[in-house]
Amino acid sequence: MTEATSNIAQAAQSSASPSDPYSREQQIFPKLSDEQIDRLVSYGSMEDLPAGTILFQRGDRRADFFLILEGNIEIFDLDDRGEPVVFTTHAQGQFTGELDLFNDRQILVGGRTGIDSRVARLTRAQFNRMYSTEQDIGEVIMRAYILRRTAFILHDQAGVSVIGEPTSREFLRIQRFLTRNGYPFAAKPMGEPGTADYANLHDIDLTRLPAVRTRSGAVHYSPTIADLADELGLTEAVDGEHIYDLAVIGAGPAGLSACVYAASENIDTIVVEAEAPGGQAGTSSKIENYLGFPTGISGQALAGRAWIQGQKFGAKFSIARAATDIASKDDLFEVKLQHDMNIKARSIILACGATYRSLALPNYEKFEGQGIHYAATGLEAQLCVNEEVAVIGGGNSAGQAAVFLSGHASHIHVLVR
Template identity: 40%
Template sequence: MATQPEVTTAAQSLYESRRPQMFPKLSAQQLSRLCPHGKRVETRAGEVLTEPGQRHAPMYVVLDGALDLSLPGAGGRITVLTKGDFGGEISTLRGAQGFVRISVVDSGAVLAIDEGQLRELVQTDAELSEIFMRAFILRRMGLIASGQSDVMLIGSRHCGGTLRLREFLTRNAYPFTSVDVESDPSVQDLLDRFHVRENELPVVVCRGEKVFRRPRNQDIVECLGMNPKLDIEAVRDVIVVGAGPAGLSAAVYAASEGLDVLVLETMAPGGQAGSSSRIENYLGFPTGISGQALAGRALVQSQKFGANVGIGWQAQRLLCDRWPYGIQLEDGHVLRARSIVVATGAQYRSLPLENLQRFIGLGVYFAATHLEARLCKDDEIVIVGGGNSAGQAAVFLANSCRHVHIVIRAPSLAASMSRYLIRRIEENPNITLHPQTELTGIEGGDRLERVSWFCGANGDAVTEDISHLFLMTGAVPNTQWLEGCVKLDDKGFVRTGADLTREELAQTGWSLQRSPYLSETTLPGIFAVGDVRSGSVKRVASSVGEGSICVQFVHRVLTEMATRASA
């Protein structure tokens, strides 16, 4: 019988330190409950059961013998699974491409449980569900923390494209290795090996084979198999557009109640909230939680109940001329659903500065995560904005930056920021608030070098040698794709429910005797929740509540539609 090997790599050390939670051993009674849900497979030494990059790989539970779990390349062995152990992580539940190789060390037998059976298990067996879900989440965290992956990002920390790709992979909880061209001594060997010129950076090397020069996010999604294979032609009960707090909440509640749910997300789960370093006023998390962690948990929860999620799928246009409704994607494909939940949220408003676009990712940022914090460590920074997101960013960045300037037009933060954040800002000597102040200019060469602002209270015009600017001002709704279908307010947010007047309903052809349900738009069966909805409270808790409440009205609409179709 094989024995557990000595820990020889950083990846192995991390896995071993949390082994009891990451690799719990199932009891004989738990194994007996699993057997009806899988297929017994005899194994022989040297056989490979799963390769990295394999999609729809089953979860293997060891009944006899031993399996080796390893990362490709320098990652090496993670652990050896013996009787009562099981493989798999989050990608197993999703049917997406996995990361590890599973091979047979000692001949024996395994129970192979496919993703459909696994999903049924985690929905029906509370004890096993808790064991599997905790292990899957921790294993993904371990993969990321290990720094070992067959996906490599080669780029410069002074390149906007590199930052975009790092943010995309990080926020989607995808393990990758980052190589910085300014500091890594092996970079020239890598460039020569993959026949890459410096003017072609950033580069993503996928699975050690495919090389993508200056790739789009969609290129990475396809190469890495981040999404499960989906039936494009299927008509679903509900399509949720946007995987922020409101969209994920709607997906969790709809899927848990048996609806066929598809979630479309352009960038990454969490939306604007996903870029928050720490949310401390969300119910149930007294010590706070990062936006990315909250979104990650919600995403896994939605997939546990059977929701499908498409990352990198952007809704280009709502097709509302017939039912079931259609959503045209960027690649021209059309997805159809009996109901649609619009949860596309809002984005920070850009400032009217002539050269702003030139410095995005090169000193100008719209998020304050650990990625941005590393870029501006020990430097002076400016944050423009007076909402909670700006306050959270200021408090977080003040821990590592030399000094933080907050620029706001208002005379104080009282009207726009939670009191607990205001107190922290007031008591932090590393933060200076500039009220009644407006940013007037930014300058630089290859990247941002100087920032100018004007204080209306005392008439001071200031220019500082500051190379990091965070813009967190206002909100612009992501509603362009809805044009011509639903009623928007004068700022572009979606009008819903009791806010809609009879005249507006008549203008848009509302044909039902009933009034629109809460959060329903001027089209029956199309709902808007969260920040994208006109009049919504721009808070995470409010968005989660709207997403969950919306599902009861989705059920009503589906019943109404079915009744009319059969009449």
């Protein structure tokens, strides 16, 4: 084990799970070979930096990529009081970054030199050029970045805290949004050990739950999805004057496929999504009939992969913004988004999918999102533990939901008309 990763490895050992990304040290914190280092350095510039130089901070957008040639880089999160806590140290031959290096979102962690160090710095443009040219290095980087983000999510690192009543619709709405956007968070349901103390310590007003507390200590009560996306830096800045070749409206499987194929052909593409990538498929516990996945894949994982794939080819994503209007003028389409944003594009693909059909039952709306759910993912499964559950419908999705939830609920009733 390298000095670089000892504290992370301890975290992995304490969870004792072979599926923990931190237990895959060679893949999550790979060391490039001397030959790979030589090739990578030629894309950027070398810098000698004194100990303690801040290279990037949580909240920055478009952070540079760093490869350590001598010395080290400490990666730090912020604790509950906003103080930096180093949770891993990259050593010679290792590199910084995670999935946000493929987009303009606010990054989740900070980085600084732990001792006097020599690094290779690649700006985003240089990183993109290197990534698309050096395929063997690109593969190592992509695998590491996916594992790093998965580890953040698994260990609630570098994210936010969400406090709420366990069965509250609003509490679930926020968790669902963060989960589906791959944003790490710690759920703190009221009634669970430690939550009341946490709320007390941070002066959280329990009459206004749910609340989202960020690493900087800001507390947001019942934020809208758009406001939360802005606050967490999930929304990428959209240049209203830029003319895209293609705007795709909707990031379900259809929109994501269109985006990947277009962007991979160098078509300048932007995807507009009202909520989170994945659409209906993002709510499926397992999709068995998607081409190329013989053992099946969860809808969330499928969407996450396609989303990264689109970004890898240079597509932009505007998340948590619904398209509200489309007009055409002088061979251009102008798409209006919520919150006064505009996009110009030469062509448009509408991939807005379908909305759920509800049941005409008394008080139905009252229980939507609070007892009545339209998905069967891990989030809903937690709510069904030892409960009697009714799955309504007789199609493929109902069958899958019944099988999946049967591992959690005390009894499943499948109601077919």
